[in-house]
Amino acid sequence: xxxxxxxxxxxxxxxxxxxxxxxxxxxxxxxxxxxxxxxxxxxxxxxxxxxxxxxxxxxxxxxxxxxxxxxxxxxxxxxxxxxxxxxxxxxxxxxxxxxxxxxxxxxxxxxxxxxxxxxxxxxxxxxxxxxxxxxxxxxxxxxxxxxxxxxxxxxxxxxxxxxxxxxxxxxxxxxxxxxxxxxxxxxxxxxxxxxxxxxxxxxxxxxxxxxxxxxxxxxxxxxxxxxxxxxxxxxxxxxxxxxxxxxxxxxxxxxxxxxxxxxxxxxxxxxxxxxxxxxxxxxxxxxxxxxxxxxxxxxxxxxxxxxxxxxxxxxxxxxxxxxxxxxxxxxxxxxxxxxxxxxxxxxxxxxxxxxxxxxxxxxxxxxx
Ligand SMILES: *Cc1c(COP(=O)(O)O)cnc(C)c1O
Numbered sequence: 001x002x003x004x005x006x007x008x009x010x011x012x013x014x015x016x017x018x019x020x021x022x023x024x025x026x027x028x029x030x031x032x033x034x035x036x037x038x039x040x041x042x043x044x045x046x047x048x049x050x051x052x053x054x055x056x057x058x059x060x061x062x063x064x065x066x067x068x069x070x071x072x073x074x075x076x077x078x079x080x081x082x083x084x085x086x087x088x089x090x091x092x093x094x095x096x097x098x099x100x101x102x103x104x105x106x107x108x109x110x111x112x113x114x115x116x117x118x119x120x121x122x123x124x125x126x127x128x129x130x131x132x133x134x135x136x137x138x139x140x141x142x143x144x145x146x147x148x149x150x151x152x153x154x155x156x157x158x159x160x161x162x163x164x165x166x167x168x169x170x171x172x173x174x175x176x177x178x179x180x181x182x183x184x185x186x187x188x189x190x191x192x193x194x195x196x197x198x199x200x201x202x203x204x205x206x207x208x209x210x211x212x213x214x215x216x217x218x219x220x221x222x223x224x225x226x227x228x229x230x231x232x233x234x235x236x237x238x239x240x241x242x243x244x245x246x247x248x249x250x251x252x253x254x255x256x257x258x259x260x261x262x263x264x265x266x267x268x269x270x271x272x273x274x275x276x277x278x279x280x281x282x283x284x285x286x287x288x289x290x291x292x293x294x295x296x297x298x299x300x301x302x303x304x305x306x307x308x309x310x311x312x313x314x315x316x317x318x319x320x321x322x323x324x325x326x327x328x329x330x331x332x333x334x335x336x337x338x339x340x341x342x343x344x345x346x347x348x349x350x351x352x353x354x355x356x357x358x359x360x361x362x363x364x365x366x367x368x
Pocket of ligand 1: 059060061062085086088089131159160181182183194
């Protein structure tokens with residue numbers, strides 16, 4: 001049995017006619033940059049996320065960048081974030097001239113540990129960027145309490161968490177804004193790059209809309225310096241079709257995760273812990289294991305795909321040398337980078353395939 005880490009072809013086959021029809025409408029209209037398909041998608045995704053505003057942008061990375069710009073985070077400012085995330089979370093902070101300040105993650109949930117935030121706040125701290133890693137929200141109640149007390153902006157990096165909730169509130173509604181990615185491998189993936197910002201603040205929504213189109217308002221008159229952060233019409237059309245299926249897909253991921261959980265019970269495999277109150281969308285099903293690299297090779301030899309998110313924490317990346325971090329600064333994130341392995345959990349994966357993956361993992365540890 002060959003099982004990839006993700007099978008986008010299976011998803012496409014199930015919705016091909018509907019998607020092609022939507023793309024063909026964009027072609028008929030020749031509305032490729034923003035346009036009616038994007039406007040319709042924004043309306044639907046705002047409703048889906050229970051957010052007042054949704055602004056489509058060119059990628060999850062640009063969602064973070066335009067949010068930092070709109071909140072006026074600038075050179076000299078400090079932004080508190082996690083060292084255990086995709087690169088863009090911290091990369092965007094440096095791109096606006098600010099300095100990322102890392103706080104280690106919680107060993108159970110892999111998200112920024114709220115208990116470590118306060119001691120890192122200085123007179124220069126302007127914002128916090130919690131990441132909802134692998135599909136479950138960070139400890140937003142505690143984070144928002146600190147932010148309100150210290151008057152800090154909060155940008156949720158919800159790139160891996162569309163549809164996830166905490167205490168019944170969906171990702172993107174806790175902070176000033178939420179940043180989403182529609183990179184093809186995300187739970188809601190486009191046919192290319194795409195992203196979105198949600199917010200419940202009218203002024204912020206206005207500013208982000210202006211900034212995503214060079215800062216022009218009205219056309220060819222520039223109040224501020226923005227960028228080309230527009231979402232393509234074709235992406236809007238594809239995503240609008242896929243959005244209808246998202247809850248169903250997320251639920252199937254959850255069922256696959258539950259099956260893995262039961263099959264791994266009592267073994268050396270540590271299954272993902274979900275913080276009480278959280279509903280995860282299982283963007284990844286990430287186990288922590290001894291001898292991770294050997295296990296990954298064993299799975300590959302058995303035609304099973306797996307992936308390491310992430311092999312190196314952000315604070316130790318060469319490009320952030322100037323921050324002066326060293327090994328040992330973020331012990332939990334550093335350990336996780338050596339122990340995590342993400343297994344196939346995509347919605348089209350069948351129960352007997354989950355069983356085959358789990359059995360193969362257990363066989364590696366001598367359990368049959
Ligand atoms: C994917 C991702 C991003 C960046 O999104 P792109 O659309 O690829 O630019 C940012 N943060 C996290 C946590 C991500 O997983």
